[in-house]
Amino acid sequence: MQQQQQQQQLQSTDSGSRGKARSSDKASSAYASRHQAAEQRRRSRINDRLDRLRACVPHQDRANTAAFLDEVIKYVQSLQQRVRELEAAVGVPSTIPEAKAHEAYPAPSTSAAETAFLRIERRSVETGKLAELV
Structure with missing residues (x-):
């Protein structure tokens, strides 16, 4: 029990x-x-x-995310360089601060002729075609 x-x-x-x-x-x-x-x-x-x-941002369609982000960094740096050149040509002090956080990504070297013809393009969300914005 x-x-x-x-x-x-x-x-x-x-x-x-x-x-x-x-x-x-x-x-x-x-x-x-x-x-x-x-x-x-x-x-x-x-x-x-x-x-x-x-x-x-213009980019290669087949780029993976890391490669795409590298392209974005280079593109933004080239735009910043273009702004500095235009501000210098007009005689205005630069409004773009020098990049210190991304020293591993130096600004792309472009000649004055190349930057003079820099075209800013964006991909239209609706059509998927490139549209020139210059």
Whole structure:
């Protein structure tokens, strides 16, 4: 009789601990699904911003994201250089601060003739064609 009572107590203790394990599994599963949804929203926002950036900056269509961002950095630096040259030609002090954060990406070397004919293009979101903005 005592053995039966002890076995019943052990079984009830075991089932109670299993119930707690299940509830913690449910909590961790809920956390994982919330985290996964938040991560998906973050990736979606990043991809949206990259698509918008691709629409504004001329680039090679087959470039991966890292190569595309390299192209963006070089393009922005070339635009900054062009602004400095135009400001110097007009005699206005430069409004572009010198880039210090990205010293690993030196400004592209372009001749005065090349920068004089620099065309700013953007890809039209609607048509996918390049539109000249000069």
